[in-house]
Amino acid sequence: MPDSSTPVRPPTQPLAAAARVVLLALVAVLTLFVTRDAGQLWWIALLGLAGLPAVLAPQHRVLGPLSRCAEVVVLGLAASQVAAVSTLGGSVDALGAGASAVLPYLAVPVTVTALRRRFREGGALLAVTAATLLLSAALTEVDGGRQLGQPGYLTVCAQWLIMAGLGLYTAGTLHRVMRVRGEGKPQPYAEATRLLTQLRTVARQLPGATLDPGGISEHLLEELRAVARADRAAVLSASGGGRLVVLAQVGVDRVDWETTLDADSAIADAWASQQPQTAARSQARSHSGGDVSALIVPLVAGVRTVGLVVLEADAAHAYPPPVMSRVTALTRPAALRLEAALLFDEVRSLATNEERQRLAREIHDGVAQELVMVGYGIDNALATVHDDAEETAESLRTLRQEVTRVITELRLSLFELRSEVDRHGGLAAAIAEYARTVGASGGLRVHLSLDESTARLPAATEAELLRIAQEAVTNARKHAGASNLWVTCEVDPPYAQIEVSDDGHGIPDQRPDGRYGLAIMAERAERIRGRLEVRPRQPTGTTVAVVLGSSPRRDRVRGSVAAAEGE
Template identity: 55%
Template sequence: MSERDWKKERWLVPALGLRAVLFGFVLTLGLLSVDVPTVLLWCGLLAVASIPATIAGTQPILGRAGRLAEVIVVVLGTLSTDDGFGWLLPYLVASIGGAAIFGGIREDVGASGDERGNLMARYPGLIEAAVLTLIAAVALGGTAVATGGDDQRLFAFECALAIGFGVIAAGVGHWLRSLLHAEVPSGSQPYAEAAALLTQLRAVARQLPGGTLDPGGIATDIVQRLRGITDADRAAVLVAGGNRLAVLAQSADDRVDWETSLPSNAVMADAWADQQPHTDNASLTRSTSGPVSALVVPLIAERRTVGLALAECDEPDRFTPEIIDEVVSGLGTAALRLETALLFDEVRSLATTEERQRLAREIHDGIAQELAMLGYGIDHALAQLPEGAGESAEQLQELRDEVTRLVTELRLSLFELRSEVDRAGGLTTAIADYARTIGASAGLRVHLSLDEGGARLPAATEAELLRIAQEAMTNARKHARAENLWVTCEIDPPYARIEVTDDGKGLGGDGGDGRYGLTIMSERAERIRGSLEIRPRQPHGTTVAVLLAASARPGSVSSEAVRE
């Protein structure tokens, strides 16, 4: 239940009860003071007029119209009765009090203090109550002025009575409205809000056409539009990625080493901060020398800087104000689409990480502990066997070896489930740690060739690449019967190449588990717009390679390579 619904249901029943009590009170008062036909007539009209305010009191249109109709009926009934001494006036407490409680509730409930900064927004119910009181007072007071004698005194008294009822109802109603703004019980509010947001996210994810929640695809489209409008030699889209910006997509004829640190480039830092396009004759890359034309366009979504669109030409002063305006107009809603895709990617990554951690905990606390106890039981049984039980001892020892193997497999599975890319260490560090663990457990000789510059890939992309590398190394350990494992990582965002090669028996004798692993790797590569290649190694073995952003493949590598 949402906060708004909870508050409505909390006060709706008491408000309806008060309305019913007041209706019964004026009906009884009327029967005691005026004739029955008059009472039935005006009470019947009042009952009809009160229907909208009774069944839809929180609605901004029906509720207000119903309360206004009630006040009009009360005033007309009071004016038309000469000897009733305002028998209908007590019902104003229901109408005016309801206005003070429920007036403008849809716009007001849950709004922050800034959103209720002006008088109309802060006190919509109290203002509506004051207006209804004023209508009743003006009608009765005007009639008192227009009449004379005893009628004048009677209508003046009824006008004062209406004002009194209105003030009391407005004050009490406003106090009740402050209680209406009490927080939902603290234990349920975060879950209610989270459930509402996740429900909306699920609906959006199902309605959007395929591919529209892919940050890489959206960034590639932005780069293509940027180059098409500006005729730039180089273009890229950078988004926030830890301490540095992450190159989400780029387009260039040669290798480009984009600057990804905002403090190192004043133009990029200014564009990010003031959310305005900036131009300069200094390069936005670390691999380009000489004067250039540089353009930085911030990608703004709902007043937030999502990323930067960069364009460079080798000729100075190419980006005129007309071109800049065309770029800003041409990108349109791309920033909002990009932020939506990034948020969806982050939510999916968080959910995946949490599920992997949950599985790891369940395996560790469940089957892993039970297998360990089984191993201890077998050890105890072996110790109790007499010296002459040769065949039985051999069978128990084989069983103990199998349990040991299963425990080792579970430990490696736990390590894989818990392995994540450290934002400080990088993707190559995570892959190297896993390769060393695999090599130590399986007796493989691991050969590492790691090449990663300062720029980072998006976190979700790094996570998928890590899982692909893990699956490839696991297949080599479990199915290939290899002696050597070669792991090559080359990261130059948005380009990446990860290659895992073994000298095992190859794919010919691979079983169903290995084939399923290949399918999983292919699905992961497709998810990040990469390509997966599986080929035999001569004279024997298998190579699994995943390639990301092949068009951005560097011609030369400037970052320091680590070989082991």
């Protein structure tokens, strides 16, 4: 092993060496053709010798440049001497042909410097070549005169030098263009790392809830109601597929906002034009009518529309230009805050989903396959047990049943990890599919009650509600000892309620795993500004519910039903 202090010879470059050999051969043939003198080939050998260090040590800081400089010096001398020999017995016009026989080799050192992005060295080589050609021509006599005084020779030398200079300039220009493009478009992973690092730094500096889209939207509505009348108001954002989701809303009553961007409405016009829109009719599909003034202000961050603010007042001409100016003055900075929160939500959801899929793949390809092989091994052992070893056979059968149970649990866990809310199917469909699959595996009769409006909740909120429902269903299957499972899903954004009930034996206080599962569900509910409710079910069992937002309309209906039952 060589000592660390011993210089390591840089690797040679086969392409550069091949180019030198090819051009040396070409120059040798041209020299013979022009001069008819094999003795002039010693200049070609000298060129090869001068370029040898540059081939053997191309990366060396001293040998490489010196070797290329030696090449152009020998080249200048060779061009002058070959041109002089070519005129012997001929005309002076043969000077240009003699120089043209050798000067094509100038492309080798100049191209090497361009490929190595040493453009200053390339310019210096051209200057040394020009100086050598001029000096050699000044010292060489041709037919009683100096070679320097022959226009044909100077013209040919100038042409080759100009062509080499143009090639070097073009290479430098292309390099600068590519460097600018590279700086403007960094590699995807490098750019992602830079942006995520900035996001982490900014997130640590922000107050607690400022990256929550719902909290930002609620705060914005409070500010807007202080400067403009709003009997009803909402903040909407895009969810993909030409639909909008309600991030927050306030008012005397909960209403069903228009959430389709392809409809003929002021909401769609404001989104497309990125300009505030006013209307004399409500943008809520459930509004009963009457005099209404509506103001729809797009939340534009840069060139992208990230959301809309809808304000409505039960009066005519409630939003004159001065009021509109005060509203837009508040929405401009809020757009950037909302965009940051939505992007943070999206990045977090993508990272979470990718990690869940990765874990599912690893479990499926690792532990799950190994457990299956253990089960096969137990089956093989059972087949070889003799009839007189009944106790051993019974132990193996019990072990096989336990392995089968663990494999079933593992498959259900994989199904839970891979379950997501489909963009087109909705939250209710995802919860129903999970309840049916898990209930069937546990021998439970599943009763579903699904009530989902056409409007959608934010994707991050839907994901958290699905995980809460999954945990509640799993707890009922594994620990409750129930026969029936009731799953109720009501989604009417921004209101939602998911309720899971069973007829089992409840949650014993001494069971730590059940309490841990409830704590996880409570944390998820708090993350989306919801609340978790756990209560006994009559006559037996447990009810777990998560409630998001409020619905005055539903509260009034339930209040009237309770009053009727009390009578």
